[in-house]
Amino acid sequence: MTQPMTLAEKILAAKVGRDVVRPGELLEVPVDWVLAHEITTPVAIRMLEERDMDRVWNPERVVAVPDHTVPAKDIASARLYQRLKAWVQKHGIKHWYDVGRGGIAHTVFEASGLPAPGEVVVSGDSHTPNAGALGMFATGVGSTDLAGAIYAGTFWLKVPETLRIDLVGELQPGVYAKDIILEVIRRIGDDGARSMAMEWGGPGMATLSMEERFTLTNMAVEAGGMTGIVAADDVTQAYLREKGTPEERWRIFEPDPDAHYAERIEVNLSELEPVVAFPNRPGNGHPISDARGIRIDQAYLGSCTNGRISDLRIAANILRGRRIADHVRMIVVPATQAIYKQALREGLIEVFVEAGATVSYPSCGACLGMHTGVLGPDDVCISSTNRNFTGRMGHPSAQIYLASPAVVAASAVAGEITDPREFLTETATQLSA
Structure with a gap:
């Protein structure tokens, strides 16, 4: 058997032509x-x-x-x-x-x-x-x-x-x-x-x-x-x-x-709430309530983790009709050229630009501190990327908080880390009014 x-x-096992393989x-x-x-x-x-x-x-x-x-x-x-x-x-x-x-x-x-x-x-x-x-x-x-x-x-x-x-x-x-x-x-x-x-x-x-x-x-x-x-x-x-x-x-x-x-x-999944990973480890996760009120300088939406069309749609739904806080810069990086084109067709790029964000060419960008949004000394960034190690996105003194695209977008508008469910409730109230 x-x-x-x-x-x-x-x-x-199938790749090496064996019936069974075992760990080690x-x-x-x-x-x-x-x-x-x-x-x-x-x-x-x-x-x-x-x-x-x-x-x-x-x-x-x-x-x-x-x-x-x-x-x-x-x-x-x-x-x-x-x-x-x-x-x-x-x-x-x-x-x-x-x-x-x-x-x-x-x-x-x-x-x-x-x-x-x-x-x-x-x-x-x-x-x-x-x-x-x-x-x-x-x-x-x-x-x-x-x-x-x-x-x-x-x-x-x-x-x-x-x-x-x-x-x-x-x-x-x-x-x-x-x-x-x-x-x-x-x-x-x-x-x-x-x-x-x-x-x-x-x-x-x-x-x-x-x-x-x-x-x-x-x-x-x-x-x-x-x-x-x-x-x-x-x-x-x-x-x-x-x-x-x-x-x-x-x-x-x-x-x-x-x-x-x-x-x-x-x-x-039914009991899960938004999670934010505090500096400087992805495993340093906290409920969104622990992060509320942390002032940010940059909001970054992109990467191989969260730069897909669904991620852009989630962020755009929060940003539509709103403006990014004056002291915040938001950078949006679609993960591929095809996603960029789809976002153009759906009007998402216009939503980002109207909200005050900048949209960059599809690439890994600032995720690893090489391009398009590198952080400076003491910058605080809310990011949809995958790592928040010291110096990962730029200067070693910068602080990176990892979160979902919804948290990134909501925080960009509020100017501080914010629970995106507040924006969903606000939108629902406006629609029912």
Whole structure:
């Protein structure tokens, strides 16, 4: 009789042609995709060139997206971009999303129609688990492992233990997926899922859209996780059909009911309130009531975590007909060019501009302190990004509070960290008047 397995174990077992794999086993895992960007990939390219190993195992299975500092902010950034583009052209990389046609790599990849359930993707970027929401094994690796994957199409992996997160209930108005993941990290700590797979499930999962699920898996690394993963259910499959992913490539796995988990936790979505992560750790979560009244200098809406069209809609609904506080600057960064275009069609960009925000080109931007909104000394920022480490978005003395797009927008208007449910109540009262 086959031993029960978690979702991650089942995917890995299938990839290596085994009936069973167990946590702690060292595997050489074939990859289906390598996701490349201009910061870490040039390091891997150099490693290969220095060893006369400059080849790509399958140019049709590499997705290259310059995203961290584009358009280039300085000469060093321009050189990194040139390096990636020259490599792409030399090796005939098929899936190249250049400046003006891409955005943030993870968000481009998720919506490209390329990834499929049961597949494996690696990238030299820690937020690669984003793609795990599609029922695939997605993980970030170092530049050495990235070089090996580019050259051979495989990488070495120790099978992770799995943390199971069961969702029950349904989110209330003004509470979002970002609040779920911040609450989980608050409970288990910044290393509570160290080197684990974070498997999401439970009846509450059916109430979450794909965009909300991407937010959950995206931040696995903020809890120390190797990956985040969700079984491909009806919601996933509808999304894949919409994006044009060929069904013959789907390999849909479910965790066994009696699979062994290192730990299980339950989150009741119906009882959840907005959560704000205080400086300087994503795990330093507090209820919104603890954060109310903290004066801010900057409100930042964007990143691979919360720069999707649903995030922009949430913020625009709060900002429509209102103005950003005089002492606050708000920066909006759609995650991809396609999202930017959709926001234009829906009039969201106009809402942001009328409210006094500035809208920037799709990129990682200020999320990692490289571009478009870097914080100065003692700045206080409310941000929809994924990390608030010291110096993450700019000067070491700056303070970063992580929250949902709704909290970011409400705080931008109020000039201080604010519960977005107050704005929803105010809007409802106006509509009923």
